[in-house]
Structure formats: structure tokens, C-alpha cells
Amino acid sequence: MNITKNTEAERLNFWERMYLPEIARGLGLTFRQMFKPSFVRQYPEEKWEPTGSYRGRPVLVAEGNDERCVACGLCARVCPALAIQVQASETLDLSKERFPVLFEINMLRCIYCGFCEEVCPEEAIIMSKDYELVFKSQKEAILGKEQLRVPVEQLQDRLEFLRQYR
Amino acid sequence: MEIRFSEAELKEIEQHKSKYPNPKSALMPVLWMAQNKWGWLSNEVMQYVADLLNLTYAHVLGVATFYTMYFKKPMGKYHVQVCTNVSCMLHKGDEMFEQVSNKLGIGHNERTSDGLFSLEEVECMGACGGAPMVAINEDFYEKTNISFVSKMLDELK
Amino acid sequence: MPNIYIDGKKVEAKDGQTIIEAAFQNGINIPHFCWHPELSVSGNCRMCLVEVGMPKKFADGSIERDENGHFVVGYFPKLQIACSTQISDNMHVKTVSENAVKAQESVSEFILINHPLDCPICDEAGQCKLQEYAFNHSRGESRFEETKNHNVKRVSWGPNVIFDGERCITCSRCIRFSNEVANQEVLTFAQRGDKVTIQLFEGTQLDNPYSMNVIDICPVGALTSKDFRFKSRVWDMSFNESICNSCGKGCNIKVGVRNNEVLRIEPRPNHYVNNHWMCDYGRLNPIDKINEKRVLSPMVKVNGKLSDTTWDNAISTAIEKLKKFKPSEVMFVGSAFATNEDNYLYSKFVKTVFKSHNLDSFVYINESFADKKLRVSDKTPNSTGMKEIYGNTNTHGVEISLLKEKIDHHNIKAIYIIDDNFASKTDFIPYLDKLELVIVHSSNHNAVTDRAHIVFALSNFAENEGTITNINKRVQHFAPALTTKENLRFMGMKMSRLDKFGANNDRWTNHDTRDTKAIWSVIQKIANSFNANWSFSSVKDVFEDLTHHIESFKGMTYNSLKEYQGLVLGKGTNPDKKVKNYESHYMKP
Numbered sequence A: 001m002n003i004t005k006n007t008e009a010e011r012l013n014f015w016e017r018m019y020l021p022e023i024a025r026g027l028g029l030t031f032r033q034m035f036k037p038s039f040v041r042q043y044p045e046e047k048w049e050p051t052g053s054y055r056g057r058p059v060l061v062a063e064g065n066d067e068r069c070v071a072c073g074l075c076a077r078v079c080p081a082l083a084i085q086v087q088a089s090e091t092l093d094l095s096k097e098r099f100p101v102l103f104e105i106n107m108l109r110c111i112y113c114g115f116c117e118e119v120c121p122e123e124a125i126i127m128s129k130d131y132e133l134v135f136k137s138q139k140e141a142i143l144g145k146e147q148l149r150v151p152v153e154q155l156q157d158r159l160e161f162l163r164q165y166r
Numbered sequence B: 001m002e003i004r005f006s007e008a009e010l011k012e013i014e015q016h017k018s019k020y021p022n023p024k025s026a027l028m029p030v031l032w033m034a035q036n037k038w039g040w041l042s043n044e045v046m047q048y049v050a051d052l053l054n055l056t057y058a059h060v061l062g063v064a065t066f067y068t069m070y071f072k073k074p075m076g077k078y079h080v081q082v083c084t085n086v087s088c089m090l091h092k093g094d095e096m097f098e099q100v101s102n103k104l105g106i107g108h109n110e111r112t113s114d115g116l117f118s119l120e121e122v123e124c125m126g127a128c129g130g131a132p133m134v135a136i137n138e139d140f141y142e143k144t145n146i147s148f149v150s151k152m153l154d155e156l157k
Numbered sequence C: 001m002p003n004i005y006i007d008g009k010k011v012e013a014k015d016g017q018t019i020i021e022a023a024f025q026n027g028i029n030i031p032h033f034c035w036h037p038e039l040s041v042s043g044n045c046r047m048c049l050v051e052v053g054m055p056k057k058f059a060d061g062s063i064e065r066d067e068n069g070h071f072v073v074g075y076f077p078k079l080q081i082a083c084s085t086q087i088s089d090n091m092h093v094k095t096v097s098e099n100a101v102k103a104q105e106s107v108s109e110f111i112l113i114n115h116p117l118d119c120p121i122c123d124e125a126g127q128c129k130l131q132e133y134a135f136n137h138s139r140g141e142s143r144f145e146e147t148k149n150h151n152v153k154r155v156s157w158g159p160n161v162i163f164d165g166e167r168c169i170t171c172s173r174c175i176r177f178s179n180e181v182a183n184q185e186v187l188t189f190a191q192r193g194d195k196v197t198i199q200l201f202e203g204t205q206l207d208n209p210y211s212m213n214v215i216d217i218c219p220v221g222a223l224t225s226k227d228f229r230f231k232s233r234v235w236d237m238s239f240n241e242s243i244c245n246s247c248g249k250g251c252n253i254k255v256g257v258r259n260n261e262v263l264r265i266e267p268r269p270n271h272y273v274n275n276h277w278m279c280d281y282g283r284l285n286p287i288d289k290i291n292e293k294r295v296l297s298p299m300v301k302v303n304g305k306l307s308d309t310t311w312d313n314a315i316s317t318a319i320e321k322l323k324k325f326k327p328s329e330v331m332f333v334g335s336a337f338a339t340n341e342d343n344y345l346y347s348k349f350v351k352t353v354f355k356s357h358n359l360d361s362f363v364y365i366n367e368s369f370a371d372k373k374l375r376v377s378d379k380t381p382n383s384t385g386m387k388e389i390y391g392n393t394n395t396h397g398v399e400i401s402l403l404k405e406k407i408d409h410h411n412i413k414a415i416y417i418i419d420d421n422f423a424s425k426t427d428f429i430p431y432l433d434k435l436e437l438v439i440v441h442s443s444n445h446n447a448v449t450d451r452a453h454i455v456f457a458l459s460n461f462a463e464n465e466g467t468i469t470n471i472n473k474r475v476q477h478f479a480p481a482l483t484t485k486e487n488l489r490f491m492g493m494k495m496s497r498l499d500k501f502g503a504n505n506d507r508w509t510n511h512d513t514r515d516t517k518a519i520w521s522v523i524q525k526i527a528n529s530f531n532a533n534w535s536f537s538s539v540k541d542v543f544e545d546l547t548h549h550i551e552s553f554k555g556m557t558y559n560s561l562k563e564y565q566g567l568v569l570g571k572g573t574n575p576d577k578k579v580k581n582y583e584s585h586y587m588k589p
Helices: A014-018 A020-034 A074-078 A115-119 A152-165 B007-019 B023-038 B043-053 B057-066 B086-090 B093-104 B146-156 C019-025 C098-112 C129-136 C173-181 C213-217 C280-291 C311-322 C340-353 C383-390 C400-408 C429-434 C447-451 C497-501 C519-529 C539-549 C558-563
Strands: A058-063 A084-090 A098-106 A125-127 A149-151 B078-083 B117-122 B134-136 B139-141 C003-006 C009-012 C049-055 C073-075 C091-094 C161-163 C187-190 C197-200 C223-225 C238-243 C252-258 C261-267 C299-302 C305-308 C330-334 C359-361 C414-418 C437-442 C454-457 C466-469 C474-478
Touching: A014 A020, A058 A152, A074 A084, A074 A115, A115 A125, A125 A152, A149 A152, B007 B023, B023 B043, B023 B057, B043 B057, B057 C187, B057 C197, B078 B093, B078 B146, B086 B093, B093 B117, B093 B146, B134 B146, B139 B146, C003 C019, C019 C091, C049 C098, C073 C091, C098 C129, C173 C187, C173 C213, C213 C223, C213 C261, C238 C474, C261 C280, C299 C311, C311 C414, C311 C437, C311 C454, C311 C519, C330 C340, C340 C359, C340 C383, C340 C414, C340 C466, C340 C519, C340 C539, C359 C383, C383 C466, C400 C429, C429 C447, C437 C447, C466 C539, C474 C558
Parallel strands: A058 A149, B078 B117, C003 C091, C330 C359, C330 C414, C414 C437, C437 C454
Antiparallel strands: A058 A125, A084 A098, B078 B134, B134 B139, C003 C009, C049 C073, C049 C091, C161 C223, C187 C197, C238 C252, C252 C261, C299 C305, C299 C454, C466 C474
């Protein structure tokens, strides 16, 4: 293979090979940006609010003191990454027969596919807008029921999205 | 109240038993006798009948609950039965039931507080020719209307 | 023997059989709810409707045939229920014809009218016949738009069973089971029509010793176990085959495990032992014993206090101390709770290596436990096998008074116990304090381990492989259901999905893997220090050795034991006829 043919030096014309005009052109682009409106977000100070279609951290929908979850374990079954662990127990009242005594999502395993939300018969686990997930240890990345519970009022966007598009 | 059949009644039961190849079958007439005697089939009555015929309590319970004409709770002295099946319904039988229910202040299978009346919404009693029909205890009143029935009830009071 | 044709397939049947029985025996499943092979026919679910026909005959009685020589079949205009239609020679049955399928779909749609759609919270989901049939034999949608009937929920029927009236499809299996098998006639249909439900007479309870079998035979989730309720979904558990060790009957069981914890024990059909049933005691009692108060690692008493140690240390301490005694000064207590293999190697060690005659065991007879069904008075699972192996014929076991005397006179100075807690021999336990050495293999902490100098952590029956011999002399094989450090993922152990895909940092895999060992492996190490030169690498090798030395076990192998669901002593080469069980998910009765 002959690599001496059609090299960059051959393709460039005289002025391009001189560099200086090109440098001026590049700097022109740079200076022009200074006077255009900025679109960079100052992230930690300035947060991005995703729309309802965003699939962030899965959360449990809480209504008052109770979560909607009946601990059926379908999310745990469907989870392709086995991130969810559920342990059911019996309630005292008959309107809802069972509830989760333990509900854990291992956020290191979670792949945000949203299958858990799709399979849930109670609309009890849904994807939130929460995308800021920082953990200091593996243990900390396993979120328990208390960390997963989010009041239903804060999840209206997603619920509305599900009602429309699912 | 002691739950016990009299000698004569026991004799009658023996007669019922002898009618069937399996004495178990005498259960229904015996339950009917018991209901006539004590008004309704309490747990104690059912137990007594079961012991009498050598059947399990569960079997007697099954038979007693299967048939609606065996009462599982105390009923009134006058048991008012309003038919709301097709023929009677076409002749406003259901309205009749509602009005009787309002008049007595009780619903289906309930008893007035004085223990005089009880009301039941029954299915066809075989008197379609005289629809709408109302039965009070074992007397049929055919081609009735609400004014007649309420007069009847007032008289019985 | 009459032949019948099911879907064109020629099937041999017996006189007096019904269509569904003949089909079942030949591996053809006809959908059914109320029919159960061990119960009377009730015929009320109508799920097993099939087309039935007979060959047409001429007036002279000869059979009409077409030009190819085939039967000309005249099918009955109406469908028949396969569970109560008796077969006759040359009967033709269509189970998947258009009409039959239509009928089955209609029936399942009809049954589903009032059945709540609460599979996600139902314990039966995953092993539910109705769920299965709704998938395989139904239209997939309901035309019923009205409100479903509501009925009683969460009604306690007895100490172990909870009833859900809405899920009930009134198949009457539970009524027939308690009337016919458990002989406790307390259940009945109450009300009628769409209000029909199953009731107990006020003041009575479903509290017979076999009550929990109604949970297994219930084709839907109407009957659930109080003990197990909501503990786990079925698909998260693994079910391994085992043998019940709660009495001498040796009922075949399945051990349901999740996260290395036993959650449930179910019967497994064996025609020769327990049919489809088992008692409530056998279901509930072992669970706590397996999961709670376990000896987790070997322990040695140092300065009067038991403390955990390594296996090497515990075994070498035992050897060192045993060597200090004369053979006649050590009492060896065998155990009818231990397997044939364990007892065999133990007796071999005592008789040929340690050369002692002090080998005997305790007997646990509880007449009040026995009944005329499955429960027997012998509370030990393997007394028959143990006696066969020890070659002793006495039935009363260790003479406790004699033993006490010997201990008092210092004729016996040490005791070696395998798998025995002297539960009903409480008066003997204080005598352990008088001994210079107490060695015990124990799976649970108890009064004996408290007094022992060396405790070997013992694998429970759910963690062990081996064989036990029931009181009817049937040798049956069982395999582990739980993982220990010794049997780490035993070959062929059934695993649940979580077990298969778990990683080390997952919480559900971080259960205690107990550091327990089977008796035979410890005995082998001790014996080898007495120059026995044994080299059994697995319990299978021990059993092979056993079959060569004990006449009545001759010809048995683990494979044949598994194949025939156990073999009777002395009939190792001449097994009883195999009886077909349909244990697969789809074919369960």
C-alpha cells in the first residue's frame, strides 16, 4: 500500500498550507462565540429539570403513610439485572392484603430500563426524575424502602406521562 | 328454651325416615318440622337435627343454607313474600316490593323490630296467572295492588 | 384389556377406568379442576369435557369399517366429562377437537367470571391450575362486564389454613379430602348459585393432622397456609426432593428454599409410601429446626467454655482425647435419626477400628403420635435401617439404668453421640456431666451440646445426601436442598433464579453458609488416624461399600433408588413396579 499518494499536504492548496489565514479563521470563530448567548448550564448550581418521559431512579409511590406497593414481586421477577428484592408481609386491614416489609433496589445493578414500572399492576413503582446518584460504598447503593418512598404529589409528571403514552 | 321434639313428632320423624331408602333423605322434612316448631333454624336446632338423624353438622348446614325457605335467622310472625320474577315484574312487582319495603321499613330478608313482619323478595311462586302476587305466610294474594297490600298489613298489625 | 383411542392414539386401559384416568396414566393431560387421582369423582367443574364416540355397528353386532379398514365412529352429540365417563373397548375420545376446545374455553371463561384478578398478591400464582388453564385453555378475554361477586376473605378454617371465598372455584376437592382421606367431615358447600361458598359449622375447625393437604390440592389460591402466607413467591424458590424425617414413615417431600432458608415443605407423590399426602407436623416442625438455633461451626470446650474452632482442630482434639481411653470405656451412641451411610461407617469404625462393643442407640416411640394413616409411633426416620446395619435385634435400645450404673462405677468414662439430643430422656442428661469426655455430632444447640466437650456441627437432613429406611423397610434416597460449606452447590441441586444469577455482593447471597459436615466424613478422618485407611470420597462410595457388606442392601444404587422412588430391603435387584407420577408443572393432578 502506497501511503505517499494523496497525503494531506498534497490535498491542501497554497494558502491553506501557509497556516496563517486558517489560524485567523479559527480565531474568528472563537471570538464570534463570545458575543452569542451562552447555552452552557452551570450544573451543580443550576439543575436540569427533566420532562415526564425521563427514566431516572425508580421510586415507590407513597400515598400518605402507605406505599401503593403490594409486594407482588413482579418487578423483582422482571428486572433483567436482579436489582430489586422484595419481602412481603400480611397487613391487618383487608383492603390491601399485603405490603412490603423490605423493598430494596441495588442502584449499582439497576439499568434504568423501566421494566419494573411497566410490569407493576398497582402503578406503585415508577421512574422518577432523580438522576443524581452518588454513593460512597456498595452498601450505601442499596436503597431501602424509606429512601425509595416518594409522595405521589411529587410524581404527577411521570404519572401523567404514563397515563398518556403507556 | 330446650330444643327437643315431642314424642309424637319423633314418631313422625321415624315415619319420614322409613319413606326413603336412605334415612339421610329425611333431613329436609325434619328441618321443615323444626322450622315450623321453632320458627327458624338456629345452630342449636341444626345440631339437634343432625344428632337425631346421625348426620354431620356440616351436612345439615349445607342443606339448610341451600334452600332459601329454611330461615337461618329469626323471621317475623307474618312473613311477607313479594314476587319480582318476570311476570310479576311486568305487572310492577318490583315497585310493589319497594313500597312494601318502605312501608315496613325493612329490606330483603329482614325483620321489623317488633318481630311482627319480615320481608322477602322471592322468585316465581307459580302464580304467574295472578301477577302481581304477594304471599303472606302461606296465603297467596293474587292480582294485588299496593293499596290492598298496605291495608292487609295494617289489619295484621 | 380394553383399548381406547385418545386423539387417534391407541391407549391401553383397564376395565372400570374413567377416560381421564386412562389418559393420565398414558401421559395425556385432560384439563381438570375437581378430579384428583386419590379422591372420589365429583364432576362439578366441567373442565374435562371431551368428545366421546363409539364405532358404529351393524344390526348383527359386527363393527362397521370404512374402505381403509378404520372404524366408522359415531360421536355422541353432547360432550362428556372425562372424569366420570367409564371407558369401553374401542371408545374414541377427542380432547382437542373444535367442539371440545370450545367447551373447555367456555368453562374456563365461566369459572373466571367471579374469580378475582389478584394473581399478583396470590400465593398460588406460579403453580396455579386456573392460571395455567387460563393461559392454555381459554379465549384470553372475558365477555363479562358486570361487577364480580364479592365473598368472604381471609377466613381462618383452623390452626393452619386460611380460606379466601372469592378465589374459590367450588371444585369441592377440600371437602372430599377432609371427608374421605382425613375423615373429618366439617366442610360443606353453603348457599347456592353464585353465592355458593365453603363453610364450616360454627364452632368447628379444620384441625385434623392432615389439614394442610387441602392447600396443596386446592387448584387455585383459595386455601393458603398460615405459616407460609406471603413469605415468598413460588418462582423465587427452589424445590429439592427429600424425605421427611419427622417419623418412621418416610413420606416423600419437596423442600422449598429461598436464600438458603427453608420456607416450606410439601409432599411429593409416592404410591408406595404416602400417595399425595403428608401430615401437618412433618410440614411445620422441621422448618424451625433447620433454620433456627443451629450449631454453625465445630466447637471445643476450653477452660469449661465451648468456643468455635476449625474442623482440623476439633477433629485432632477428638482423636487425641479418644486415644486416652480403652475401647471398653467409651460408649458409642448410634442414632436412628442419622442416615444408613452414617450409621454404617460409624458402626464399622466402632467395631473394626476402635474395637469396642459398646454400640447401641436410643429408641423414641411415641404412641400418641401414631394414627392409622401416615403417622407412626416410631419418631425416628431410620430405625429399621440402623438396626439392619448394626445387626442388633433388640427393640428397646440402650438400657439406660445399666448405662447410668456403668457411668457411676466409672466403667464408662467417655461417650460419643451422633445426632441425638436425648429429647425424651431428660433424666439421663445430667449423667453427661459425670463423664470425662462427651463428643457429639449435633445440628442444633440443645442440652447435650451444652454439656459436650467437643461438638461437631452436623448437616441437617436438608443439607445432607443419603438414604434412610422407613418402618416398611423401604430404603429411600434424599438429596440436599440447602448449601453448606461442605456440599457447596451439590451436583444436581435445583437452584432458584436468585441463586443462579446472584453475585457475591448481593444481599441475598450473603446468607450464612453453615460450616457443617455430614457424620461419615468426620468419622472417616477419625478412623484414618486409627490406621483404618479409608478413602471414601463421597457418600455414594460409602453406600456402595454398605451394599457390599450388608446383605439386605445388595443391588441398590443411588440411581436405582431414585428411579424406583425407593427399594425395599432385600429386594434391591427385584424392585416393585414403577408407578407413574406426574410431577411436572403442567401435569400435576
